[in-house]
Amino acid sequence: MSATTPGPAGPGGRLALALALTIRHDGHGGVADDLLTPEGLTAWVRAQAAPPHDAPDAAAFTADARALDAVRDLRAAVRTLFARAVRPGPPSRADAHRLLPEPVAVARLNAAAALAPAAPALHWPPEAEAPVLRSAVPADRDPAERLLAALAREAVAFLTGPERALLRACQGPRCVRYFVKDHPRQEWCKPSCGNRARVARHHRRHRAEPAAE
Template sequence: MLVLEFVSTVRATRSGPVDGLSDTEGTTAWCRSHAAELGLPSDFTASEELRREVVELRQAVRALFARAVAPGPASRADAGRLPGFAAALGLVNAAALAVPMAPRLEWPDDGVPVTANVPAGEAEESARVRAVLAGAAIEFLAGPDRERLRSCLAPPCVRYFVKEHPRQEWCSVSCGNRARAARHYLRHKAH
């Protein structure tokens, strides 16, 4: 899911949280890896202004995710640095409204017809990217998957994930292993 990949541009390593959008090179690489979904050319290059605007939107979406998982814990990556709920909601809605989107029918010669949401008119690159990302966030948060959204409980993970089965507590097998190892260490350290 695009929106989960977007909020997961903040991740944890052994040395602490890492922001995949901390510079224009990282933002360019992430946008290029999602060029088709974002309606970008394969040779897209992010400007510093676009990077700042996309990061601001990501923080707003992460704030909405934090509210969606409540009363469970929010991601530890940036819970203290997120905008307030009203500001986050306003920013996401404004980004989505900045570029009206319309469905377009695409029918490849060798395939089945599919729809794609495309800008209804001309728009600058940053506004288009943010509109697609904000639209993905709105669709996700208003949809049924929101109820299964969780923050990974494994130390030091900072990701959000969609819970696939009732006993799932972590975003990945490696996070589950890390959490079990940490619990084992704490139990045996106490003795």
């Protein structure tokens, strides 16, 4: 995964989680932000493997400064509500000191979700045995508004669904990622964080041992 083209959303199309993870550890002890420029947002949108059906065409989407500001504002709301969801555990260290007031985050999320109203639509291709319910937004809606509304609705679905209870902030050394606990014994967002945590514990124990006489 490069700094400018983050990978696609994880299992189950967790696009809200993927949006939160555009703030991440930079590999050098700091925090990186993949959405610093319109080009970064464009790359992230185009990298999503399974965008929602009510989102604009990812391959044709090009972000501008207005779209970037709106998505960054939405991300701040999502990360604030993720921090609430992981309680009593600690939030991500990336922005624990600058989270939004929770009522502001909720209002911002709901306002974004309402920007491009979606209607239920039946999808039943000839080769499919059963139809599928999807949501549809008129194609002539502003692409930036369609993107923001689709991201917000994905966040609402995540936060009101069963995976919210499995959301965690990784406590690996230097890590600032949120993750969904897919396995009962999972403690870290990825194995490398677990390895760093074990090395850090080893060094702490070694320093705590009294010097040999």
